[in-house]
Amino acid sequence: MTLDIGVLGYRFMGKAHSNAMARLPMFFPDAPEINREVLVGRDEEALAEAAGRLGFSRTTTDPAEAIQEVDVFYNLGPNFVHPEYSIEALEAGVPVFCEKPLAPTLEGTEAMTEAYREAGVPAGCAFNYRFVPAIRYAKELIEGGEIGEIHHVRGRYLQDWLVDPEAPWSWRNDEELAGSGALGDLGAHTIDLARFLVGGRAGEITEVSGQLRTFVEERPTEDGETREVTVDDAYTAQAEFESGAMGSFEASRFATGHKNDHTIEIEGSKGSIKFSLERLNELEHLSEGSRGFETILVTDPEDPYIDHWWPPGHVIGWEHTFVHENYEFLSAVESGDEFEPSFEDGLATQRVLAAIEGSDASGERVSLD
Incomplete structure (x- = not known):
């Protein structure tokens, strides 16, 4: 077919x-x-x-x-x-x-x-980003108990494409069209990745405290006029997970010098992991009893998805994550199986985003219960 x-x-x-x-x-x-x-x-x-x-x-x-x-x-x-x-x-x-x-x-x-x-x-x-081989490998380590009980989850996503106040207005600057700015555009990725890696009910976020900020209030349009910016340029949030782990998240489109810097760190009772999208083929892992982090090049044939690509050390890139994603989704369509991340995952993330916005508006901590 x-x-x-x-x-x-x-x-x-x-x-x-x-x-x-x-x-x-x-x-x-x-x-x-x-x-x-x-x-x-x-x-x-x-x-x-x-x-x-x-x-x-x-x-x-x-x-x-x-x-x-x-x-x-x-x-x-x-x-x-x-x-x-x-x-x-x-x-x-x-x-x-x-x-x-x-x-x-x-x-x-x-x-x-x-x-x-x-x-x-x-x-x-x-x-x-769920389909980055290094992220899949990190998921295996966490599920295998390699880092123990999770205490901290830290995620940030930093870009700088809006630092220039003369950068043109687009639909991404409009609340009616986009919903939010850095929060939804970038923060959605980080929140989903945190949920995915922590896993299950333990990975659900139960409370948040958030702050949003808009640095440039108006931007020029193609017709020489200006339009109001009605979304956030940056956000920060503190979070609590169902497991009791603490989370801290931030994103900005004003982080000068950062082009597409998406990082996530998870620290547990036995070890830790660190990942940066700008070093997509690498995962840093601190194992129990070790004095420092080991940098693992996730390009061996037994690593997730890598057997479809190149010999060890011949790295893959950002575009390959879409190949993996499309492979899994279209295979699910063909077989009639469930696909993750589904709309349920999109909704779970959106609830966290809405709670962060609500916390910024009220100045209070918001429960997702």
Whole structure:
């Protein structure tokens, strides 16, 4: 069976996922056969150019038309288009893969998740950092008891692309369109990764205290005017996990000198792990009785996903995480199995984001119970 794929969005994430789909038959021969059937967007001229470049058979400016004619629907557009078309696809029984955060608001995310529960088909949320081999290896160490009882979880995601006050306004600066700024754009990844690594009920966050900050209140537009920035440029949060572990999280799009610095550290009673996205092939591990961290190059054939790629030491990159992610999702669609991270994971993360916003607004600690 060949799965016909429809994709809404052809810029950043559209390119990342299209590249992954093209790589699947080369490196994952047991992946489902797919046909990049239709690319969806608003600008017909730009859409036609992108379809040819990304390998799609045709285009349409009507998402509803695409949904009716495909086996799988990828919603990779801006946050504000996620709820309507994802719900429409799920109500038609079409599996959905949606970029994070699932929606600009908690209410929209709840509606999407309810549609997923009723549809009975896979619906994935695009937390691609779960599919980094070093992260998978870290998960194995934690589940194997190598670091013992978890005490601390620290995560940060730092970028600097908005430091310049003359950087242009975009939909990512608008609360109605994006929902939040650094919190949802970057913090969602960190919160999900923390939940994934700690695992199970122990990994659920029960309380948060958060602070949001906007450094530049207005930005220039293409027409020479300015528009108000209505989202956060940075956030920090303290958290408590169901297990009793303490968490601290931060993200900023104003962290001068940091391009895509996503790090997570977990300290336990027997050892610790440290990971940085800017050193994607490495995991630092402190084992019980050791005096220092060991840097592990996660590129051996027995490491997660690596047997599909290159000989040991021949590193992989950011784009490979999308190949792994698409392989797992499309395999779940073909088999009818569950896929994780699902919309349930997207909702769990969104609840934490909403609680952090609520804490900033009220100045009080917020319980997620």
